[in-house]
Structures are given as C-alpha cells and as structure tokens.
Amino acid sequence: MAMLTIGEVARRAGLRTSAIRYYEDVGVLPPAHRQGGQRRYDEAVLARLAVVRLAQEVGFTVSEIRSLVEGFDKVGVPRDRWQALASRKLADVDDLIVRAEQMKQVLQESLGCGCLTLDACALVLARPQPGAVPDGA
Amino acid sequence: MAMLTIGEVARRAGLRTSAIRYYEDVGVLPPAHRQGGQRRYDEAVLARLAVVRLAQEVGFTVSEIRSLVEGFDKVGVPRDRWQALASRKLADVDDLIVRAEQMKQVLQESLGCGCLTLDACALVLARPQPGAVPDGA
DNA sequence: ATACGGCTTCAAGCACACTTGAAGTCAAGG
DNA sequence: CCTTGACTTCAAGTGTGCTTGAAGCCGTAT
Numbered sequence: 001m002a003m004l005t006i007g008e009v010a011r012r013a014g015l016r017t018s019a020i021r022y023y024e025d026v027g028v029l030p031p032a033h034r035q036g037g038q039r040r041y042d043e044a045v046l047a048r049l050a051v052v053r054l055a056q057e058v059g060f061t062v063s064e065i066r067s068l069v070e071g072f073d074k075v076g077v078p079r080d081r082w083q084a085l086a087s088r089k090l091a092d093v094d095d096l097i098v099r100a101e102q103m104k105q106v107l108q109e110s111l112g113c114g115c116l117t118l119d120a121c122a123l124v125l126a127r128p129q130p131g132a133v134p135d136g137a
Numbered sequence: 138m139a140m141l142t143i144g145e146v147a148r149r150a151g152l153r154t155s156a157i158r159y160y161e162d163v164g165v166l167p168p169a170h171r172q173g174g175q176r177r178y179d180e181a182v183l184a185r186l187a188v189v190r191l192a193q194e195v196g197f198t199v200s201e202i203r204s205l206v207e208g209f210d211k212v213g214v215p216r217d218r219w220q221a222l223a224s225r226k227l228a229d230v231d232d233l234i235v236r237a238e239q240m241k242q243v244l245q246e247s248l249g250c251g252c253l254t255l256d257a258c259a260l261v262l263a264r265p266q267p268g269a270v271p272d273g274a
Numbered sequence: 275a276t277a278c279g280g281c282t283t284c285a286a287g288c289a290c291a292c293t294t295g296a297a298g299t300c301a302a303g304g
Numbered sequence: 305c306c307t308t309g310a311c312t313t314c315a316a317g318t319g320t321g322c323t324t325g326a327a328g329c330c331g332t333a334t
C-alpha cells in the first residue's frame with residue numbers, strides 16, 4: 001500500500017518536514033507508524049493536513065485545531081464537548097466572514113480615492129468596542 | 138476641543154495603553170501631539186484604531202497595516218505604490234472569504250455527524266498545494 | 275570502506291505582537 | 305508634605321508556530 005515518508009508528505013503537502021514533526025509533537029497529527037525508526041504515512045494524512053492548513057488560514061490556533069481533529073482518530077472525545085467547540089468555531093468563522101467583507105469594502109472605497117480615508121470607515125465605527133480592559137482595571 | 142489622554146483612548150478603543158504606544162513605535166499611529174510630555178489624541182484616532190483592529194482581524198500584519206494607513210496622514214506615499222498594495226490586500230481578503238466559507242462548510246457537515254470526518258474534506262482536497270519547498274530543495 | 279541522502283532526537287533560536295517591570299515625572303487632593 | 309494615579313521611557317519577557325543546528329543512524333551506490 002506504499003506508505004509515504006515524511007519527506008514525501010512534506011513535498012506533497014507543501015510543508016517542511018519540521019512542521020510535520022511539530023504537528024505530531026503538539027497532537028495535531030497522531031504519532032506516525034514507524035518503520036525502522038522512521039515515520040510512515042498513509043495518504044490520508046494529506047487530507048488531514050489540508051484541513052489543518054485551512055483551519056490555520058482562517059485563524060484557528062494549533063491548540064484549537066488539535067481539539068477539532070481529535071475526532072479524526074478515535075472515540076476518545078466526548079461528542080458534545082466536540083460539538084460545543086465546533087459550534088463556537090463556526091460562529092467565529094461567520095464573524096470572520098463579516099469582518100472580511102467589511103475590510104473588503106474599506107479597501108474598495110479607498111482604492112476609489114487613492115488612499116485610506118477616514119470616511120471609508122463609517123461602517124467600521126458603527127461597531128461596539130469589545131472591552132480589553134486590564135490597564136487600570 | 139478636549140484632546141484625549143492615552144488612557145481614555147485605550148479605554149474607548151478596548152486596548153491597553155502599551156498597545157497604543159507600541160503602534161506609535163512601529164508607525165501604525167503617527168507620533169502623538171505632546172502636552173507636558175504626555176500624548177494627547179484627537180477623537181479621530183479612534184476611527185484609525187478601528188481600522189487597525191479590523192485589518193488585524195482579517196490577518197494583516199502590523200507592517201502591512203502601517204503601509205496601508207500611511208495614506209491617512211500625508212501625501213508622502215506614492216499613489217500607485219499604495220494602490221498596488223491595497224489591491225493585493227483586497228485579493229488576500231477575497232481569498233480569505235473563500236477559505237472561511239470552505240471552513241464553514243467543513244464545520245457544518247462535521248456538526249451533522251458529530252465529528253470531523255475525512256469525507257467532509259473532499260472540497261478541501263480539491264485545492265492545489267502551494268509549494269513551500271525549502272527542505273531538500 | 276566510505277560517502278551520501280534522508281531519516282532521527284533534542285535544544286536552542288526566531289519573528290511577530292505585544293506586555294511587563296523598573297525607575298522616574300507631574301498635577302491634584304487630603 | 306506627600307501620597308495617589310496617570311503618565312513617561314527603555315529593556316526584557318511572553319506565547320505562538322514553527323525553523324535551525326548539532327550529533328547520529330541507516331541503506332544504497334561508488
């Protein structure tokens with residue numbers, strides 16, 4: 001069934017081998033099967049790495065990704081805990097889409113006039129400020 | 138006209154004062170007017186900070202943001218350089234929206250079955266892998 | 275035999291975006 | 305007077321996500 005070496009996986013996934021070992025270290029990838037001490041991968045790892053990449057591109061942390069992809073492996077994860085996390089992340093993604101569309105508008109309007117103007121930001125200002133208080137509080 | 142202290146700006150923008158000083162250091166904010174050695178801000182800084190926040194939320198680096206918001210201040214920035222940057226960032230934002238919608242689908246399908254499955258990722262796999270070669274190359 | 279390429283581990287290093295701590299200035303209030 | 309609170313600078317520290325380097329093993333080719 002032709003298992004892949006870490007080098008082949010890296011090449012096909014567009015990653016460095018160091019990244020793949022790191023993902024194993026932190027639990028984003030499960031411990032790989034070994035053959036004479038060396039890691040051997042099923043092609044399925046490429047699907048998983050694609051999901052990992054996607055998750056990273058939308059701003060998920062490695063730790064969040066680990067929690068999400070644990071469902072890939074075994075039944076060890078409590079169903080509803082996983083669902084709660086996934087729902088939260090889904091909400092985050094929806095939020096991101098909104099922000100991205102706002103940023104898109106700002107850039108488009110600014111491209112019209114040749115620079116980022118304050119006027120372009122009326123829509124941005126219409127947002128409540130999330131409290132990040134801890135300075136004197 | 139009641140200029141704001143750094144503390145007031147921080148409170149109203151939902152930031153720490155250290156962040157605001159940092160933004161000045163790295164050029165995301167222009168050097169503030171001083172009054173007896175202390176920074177004083179126009180309310181307009183809040184609009185700017187809102188744009189900065191938005192840009193960060195969609196993954197722009199501080200350095201990219203600096204280049205973008207330089208247009209806020211003076212004419213010092215060559216018009217077409219700025220436009221080139223803004224266009225590139227606009228494309229990045231469009232990309233991000235696509236990714237976010239892919240991730241949304243993956244999460245929605247996974248929520249249906251209770252865990253992240255490999256099947257959920259067919260759409261993800263249909264993407265070409267960007268080469269991040271430098272391992273043996 | 276030995277050199278080569280690709281693999282291994284482990285510790286240390288790096289870039290980014292801030293935060294924290296030390297040491298000091300200044301104005302208002304008890 | 306002197307304390308309080310908010311401000312100042314500057315250097316060093318933090319967390320995240322890897323990368324890099326040293327030292328070594330393994331199999332194949334010269």
